[in-house]
Amino acid sequence: MTAGSNDETVLTSTALAGIGRRSAVEAVRIRIGRAVALGLLKPGERLPDQNEIALGLSVSPITARRAMTSLAEEGIVVRRRGRDGGTFVADEVPRAVLDRLKAPADESAAVHTLVDRRMLFECAITHYATLNATPAELTELDQLTKKMAAARDWSDYHRFDRQFHLLVARSAHMDGAHPVYEQALEELYEHFIPYEIALLRRANDDHVALVRALEQKDLIAAVDIARGHVATLHNSMFMGLSDGR
Incomplete structure (x- = not known):
């Protein structure tokens, strides 16, 4: 679901039966x-x-x-x-x-599945971005980390975060994999909830570290940063969270 979609759109991720239809x-x-x-x-x-x-x-x-x-x-x-x-x-x-205003109980499990799926993609595209990212792409990634650091609120941050991760995927230069990764990212973003900007800026520390690892072509460090960055989503930021988590 993207900006400009029709208001009657429903969430219907066919890959995740645990997430039901809703307007x-x-x-x-x-x-x-x-x-x-x-x-x-x-x-x-x-x-x-x-x-x-x-x-x-x-x-x-x-x-x-x-x-x-x-x-x-x-x-x-x-x-x-x-x-x-x-x-x-x-x-x-x-x-x-x-x-x-609560998502169904089984939605939390479905969100965790989405997180795990994204983690697999994130590690793979980070691997190839480490090998293939151009200097121009690395410069643009660095600029996006600065925009996230200066973001006014969660809406600003989320837009730059999306641009950052899609650019990492493009930097892998695996054209066939990019649309699959983008789909996984967008399906997960359908469950993003507003978050405190101070904590989002802390998450941006991972982006900064990832850019440094990509610049140094440190494959092990880059993949480990990407894995940890996505793994934290199991405990934060998504609609499947409950008050007791």
Whole structure:
């Protein structure tokens, strides 16, 4: 699912029977609701505008707008007008509403499967990127790490993160593998939830270290960094997380 998709789009990963059909709007509601329930979005925190939410969650603007309107009607977020206005996490979030905004229990297992699949791809493309990345590609990767370090919020960061990993894949110069990797990445990103920017910037340390390993053509270090970077996703950032994790 990508920005500009039709609002009636449903999540239907045929490879993962554990993830059921749901509207794109409901998926965004759950993703925002999970972030609030887990304390990743805090009471009173200002959210990006709707177009940025759409870009950060890889959905259409109309999907983001309808989801945020619904969350406002239910008291999860509040909208304020004026120069300092915008959309904010409510100071008092209705717990009963958050309790309803949960992915099915079997979705967590499906997300872990997606993480493991991406890990296999990530290690393979990193292997070949270490051997084949050009100086120009390495320079662009380094620039993207700087953009992530300066990202204003999770939406900004997520867009640069996506560009970074797709560029690593292109740097492998395995044209047949690139579309398969991109599909695996996008399927996993459908479960990304907003995360604290300070912690995302810490995750960017892995990107910086990976670029250094690619520059030095240190194959073992590069693959180990890539493996560890993806492995952490088993414990963070995705819709399958529960309050007790």
